[in-house]
Amino acid sequence: xxxxxxxxxxxxxxxxxxxxxxxxxxxxxxxxxxxxxxxxxxxxxxxxxxxxxxxxxxxxxxxxxxxxxxxxxxxxxxxxxxxxxxxxxxxxxxxxxxxxxxxxxxxxxxxxxxxxxxxxxxxxxxxxxxxxxxxxxxxxxxxxxxxxxxxxxxxxxxxxxxxxxxxxxxxxxxxxxxxxxxxxxxxxxxxxxxxxxxxxxxxxxxxxxxxxxxxxxxxxxxxxxxxxxxxxxxxxxxxxxxxxxxxxxxxxxxxxxxxxxxxxxxxxxxxxxxxxxxxxxxxxxxxxxxx
Ligand code: UTP
Numbered sequence: 001x002x003x004x005x006x007x008x009x010x011x012x013x014x015x016x017x018x019x020x021x022x023x024x025x026x027x028x029x030x031x032x033x034x035x036x037x038x039x040x041x042x043x044x045x046x047x048x049x050x051x052x053x054x055x056x057x058x059x060x061x062x063x064x065x066x067x068x069x070x071x072x073x074x075x076x077x078x079x080x081x082x083x084x085x086x087x088x089x090x091x092x093x094x095x096x097x098x099x100x101x102x103x104x105x106x107x108x109x110x111x112x113x114x115x116x117x118x119x120x121x122x123x124x125x126x127x128x129x130x131x132x133x134x135x136x137x138x139x140x141x142x143x144x145x146x147x148x149x150x151x152x153x154x155x156x157x158x159x160x161x162x163x164x165x166x167x168x169x170x171x172x173x174x175x176x177x178x179x180x181x182x183x184x185x186x187x188x189x190x191x192x193x194x195x196x197x198x199x200x201x202x203x204x205x206x207x208x209x210x211x212x213x214x215x216x217x218x219x220x221x222x223x224x225x226x227x228x229x230x231x232x233x234x235x236x237x238x239x240x241x242x243x244x245x246x247x248x249x250x251x252x253x254x255x256x257x258x259x260x261x262x263x264x265x266x267x268x269x270x271x272x273x274x275x276x277x278x279x280x281x282x283x284x285x286x287x288x289x290x291x
Contacts, residue, residue, distance in 0.1 A: 003154060005147050005211055006053060007121070008046040008128040011114035012039065013059035013105035018260050027062045028259055029132045034271050037068060038258045039132040040094065046130060047098055049143035054100045055121045057114045059107075069100050110230025115212075116220040124214050126150065129233070131208025133260075135267055137274075138253020142209050145251050149185060150211045155245040158188065158237065159209035161255055166197045171205035172234055174248040186248035188241060191234055193227060204248055206234075207255050216240050 016028030023031070029039035043054060058065060072091060079088040105117045115129055128143055136142040146157045160174050173192045179185035192201055210233075219239040226232040240246060256270070257263030269286070273279050 003126065003151075005126050005128055005150060006051065007055060007125070008051045008053075008130050008143070009055045009057060009115055009118040009122065010039065010042060010130050010132055011057045011105075011111055012062060012065065012132055013057050013108050013114045013117075014111075015108055016259065019264075025061070027065055029062070030064050030068065031258070031264070033135060033258055033264065033267050034275065037065075038135055039065060040068075041135045042130045042132045043069075043097060045136065045141045045143055046128065048141045049128075049147055051128060051143070052099060054098050055118045056100065056102050057105050057117045058102055059105050066102060069094060069097065108230075110225070110228075110232055112220050112223055112233040112236045113231040115233055115236070116217060116231070119217045122214060122217070126156075126211060126213050129208075129210040129212060133258050134208030135256045135258045136207075136209070136251075136253055137256070137270070138251060142251045142253055142255075143211075145253075146209060146211050146249055149247065149249050153185075153245070153247055155247055156213050156216070156237070156240060157211040157247050157249050158191075159207050159251050160186070160204035160248045161207055162203050162250060163205040164203050168200045168203060168205060169194050169196055171207075173200045173202060174204040174206055175201035176204075176248055179247075184250045184252075186250070188246040188248050190241070191238060193232075193234060204250060206248075207251075209251070210237075212237070213240070213244060215243060219243075 012029045016023035019028050030037045046054060075091055076088060101121050103117050103121060105114050142159060146159060150157050163171060173195050174186055174188055175190040176186035176188040179187060186204060216236050220236040223231050223235045226235045237246060256267035258267050272282050
């Protein structure tokens, strides 16, 4: 088996109902965070982490995503004619970013099912899963941190973040013991979906970054629909846990849920404040609101 993590799967076949009406026609992954579609943040993170092949799992109405990562002859030609070389570079840069493949999830049967759709394209090697809604601000990039842990442990890795108090009930929660050498690593023993605070096995909330061994595909094939009638990735990983070691990794950085209206607002403010072209101006504007 090739032990290097070279491929990243981006499940993008969901309906994005939390962001209606914006997502009625526009795929959630194409909503702009400041000036870039949220999926591009994930793609840039993957490439900065050494990923060579991006696999998008798409569904109906996601054509805009394919166009976004392709050359736009008309746009590029017009920009060239107008001498707008800087903007031309930005437009072309996206298209030349990486090797990209697409696979269709015919029906949104759940995240586990979406990952399973990538089985043939991934083959027999470990791979990353990036949920594009989860935009992460981290240096080094979150996936790069995880690949480092994978290279040491040679086992599946689930990214987590600390969530204290009742807010943990909004997440999948990791059960496990802290690694003796690295307090950011957990030896995973289980996962509990949206537990009440008193029942939560830890304060480690599972977020949208995984590195999985290919064995998970066979297990997902046998996974029956769980919560919400969907084939859950969590159920596939729980089955994997019975066969191999799985680790939690409390990454260094900040995660935003850009698939949710409030999370997108938080991400917009924080990413805008970091922009050199207008961050300072925006900070002054916010101060001026006197809130
Ligand atoms: P979400 O539950 O956050 O996405 O799934 P959703 O279903 O699109 O959104 P809401 O809850 O209705 O607003 C997490 C990720 O899994 C993908 C989604 O596209 C999203 O990136 N997903 C989910 C699939 O690819 N297929 C599915 O069947 C379900």
